[in-house]
Amino acid sequence: MTVTETVDQAREDERWMDRALTLANQAASIGEVPVGAVVVLQGQEIGAGFNTPISARDPTAHAEIRAIRDAARRVGNYRLSGATLYVTIEPCTMCAGALVHARVSRLVYGAIEPKAGAIESSAKLLDSEAMNWRVAVSAGVRAEQCSETISAFFSERRKAAKDRR
Numbered sequence: 001m002t003v004t005e006t007v008d009q010a011r012e013d014e015r016w017m018d019r020a021l022t023l024a025n026q027a028a029s030i031g032e033v034p035v036g037a038v039v040v041l042q043g044q045e046i047g048a049g050f051n052t053p054i055s056a057r058d059p060t061a062h063a064e065i066r067a068i069r070d071a072a073r074r075v076g077n078y079r080l081s082g083a084t085l086y087v088t089i090e091p092c093t094m095c096a097g098a099l100v101h102a103r104v105s106r107l108v109y110g111a112i113e114p115k116a117g118a119i120e121s122s123a124k125l126l127d128s129e130a131m132n133w134r135v136a137v138s139a140g141v142r143a144e145q146c147s148e149t150i151s152a153f154f155s156e157r158r159k160a161a162k163d164r165r
Contacts (some may be wrong), residue, residue: 013108016040016086017142020110023050023063024088024149030055034153037063037087039071039080039104046083047071063087064095068102079103088146090117090139096125099135106136110146 001009016038023036027050039047049066053059064087072078084106085099090113099107107126109119118125119137126135 012043013086013138013141016045016084017088017108017110017146019045019048020063020086020088021142021145021149023048024146027051027063028149028153034149035063035087035089037067037085039067039083039085041071041075041080041083046074046080060094062092062095064091065098068098068104072102081105084108086141088142089113089150090119090121092116093118093123093125096123100126100131100133103133104135106138108138108141110140110142111150112139112143 019038020036023038024034025036027036028034030052032051032054035051037049038045047067047070049063049070051063052061052066064085067085068080071080071083079102081103083104085104086108088110090109090111091099091107092113093116096118107119112121114121116122120139125131126137
């Protein structure tokens with residue numbers, strides 16, 4: 001990659017992470033943990049989602065899964081080769097597995113998830129020899145904003161719980 005291509009890619013990554021942050025805020029507005037995800041193929045959004053496991057009563061309704069399902073439906077294929085998934089927080093084991101099964105080519109995420117993150121924190125699932133698809137990973141895009149979104153949400157929850165006591 002040339003310097004210009006690298007700068008252009010960084011701008012695109014920030015642009016799409018901003019979109020994921022907007023989706024995360026939608027999740028927060030309905031009381032869900034604020035995680036947002038968007039799937040991009042050839043510069044176009046093909047799928048989007050935000051966390052809804054509580055409201056959907058579905059433990060698999062993570063932002064990444066919802067965005068992948070949306071993208072697969074829109075393109076008419078369960079394989080998303082060439083696509084990039086942008087997500088505000090490091091994916092969990094379930095979501096990392098979905099990236100592999102969907103053949104997503106690239107993952108870009110914002111903040112690390114020290115407890116349940118399966119990319120670099122608690123596990124390095126995508127580096128496993130058992131994975132039959134390789135996903136390129138870029139971490140730390142808009143990390144501060146992504147981290148603050150999650151932190152503010154849980155801080156508000158703790159405050160509300162304390163006020164109820």
